[in-house]
Amino acid sequence: MISDNIKRLRENMGLSQAALARKLGVTRASVNAWEMELSSPTAVYLVEMARLFHTTTDDIIGLTTEEQISLRGMTEQEKRLVYNLIDYISERNKP
16 A cells, blocks of 8 residues: 555655655645545655655555665665675575
C-alpha cells in the first residue's frame, strides 16, 4: 500500500512527518493523511518523494516488490561508495 511504503521510506531516512512535509512543501497533516490512507499524494509529490528517497515511483505505489536505489542525482564519489558497500555485503554473504 502507498501509505505503508511512504511511512517505511520516511522512517528509513530518519525523517519525521514534519521533516518530510518541509522537504516537499506540504503540511504535516498532508503527510499524515497519506500515511493514514485518508488521501493519496499527487503524481508530482510521488515523483518528488522518489527523488528524495532515491527510489522509484513504482516502489512507492507498490508495483515492485524489491527495494531499489536510484543513483540519479548522486555524485561519482557517492556512487562509488554505494557500489563498494554492495560489494562488501556480497562478499560477506558468500558461502
